[in-house]
Amino acid sequence: MNEMLPRIEPRPASSRNAAAEAAGLLRKLLQEHAARPGEPLPTERDLAARLGVSRRVIRQALAELEAEGKIWRRQGKGTFIGPAPTLSAPTLSRLASRTNFYEIMEVRLYLEPSLAQLAAHRASAEQIAMIGKLAERLAAREVEADPATLERWDSAFHRCIAEAAGNRLFLDLFEVIDKIRYDAAWQSMRARARTPEGKQRSAQQHLEIAEAIAARDSARAGQIMRQHVALHQEALLKALNTDPA
Secondary structure (H helix, E strand, O other): OOOOOOOOOOOOOOHHHHHHHHHHHHHHHHHHHOOOOOOOOOOHHHHHHHHOOOHHHHHHHHHHHHHOOOEEEEOOOEEEEOOOOOOOHHHHHHHHHHOOHHHHHHHHHHHHHHHHHHHHHHOOHHHHHHHHHHHHHHHHHOOOOOHHHHHHHHHHHHHHHHHHOOOHHHHHHHHHHHHHOOOHHHHHHHHHHOOHHHHHHHHHHHHHHHHHHHOOOHHHHHHHHHHHHHHHHHHHHHHHHHOOO
């Protein structure tokens, strides 16, 4: 791909400002790339060279765009325009019809603590920084954000941990579970289950998980993740039991 991108002139600016500016330039690239959705975007290395910023800044910008649903990324394949593709309709429909909220949370309760533990061992410095930034973003948005926005940012946080775990099969399993959160019934139930106190506790747990991973404390990372998933499990069960339908 030969699109020419303007270079960001070096100046004393925060990493967050540089990432925001890079994200703005990448949005222009996405508009030019819209006619070729199946073609991957340039690599992080190429984008960093074109924009004159570090690969860390590019990762931050791409994470911002991914959380917005503008792009999707897959290890070993690249970065693509648009939201992440769902499973084929029959497969997703079959999964939705065969499972329920109890089973989804039960699988998460066993899977995600393991992912957090592996991430504490294997995450790169860039991945640790990104997990921390997503946790901070969630903490800032937990109170005022609409349910759909919260779902996207929460998904980005947990996916970043899954990627940092460094196991592709675990990542595939996580993606199957994560796709179900976009089911309309799931989103409706999650919205009903949220309370101000629950959102604040969830935000604090995100920060604690990020801190444990950064400290390479796998036991604590797994423990807090289990408490985090259990918190949502309890809230969902309560919502189900009080649902008039």
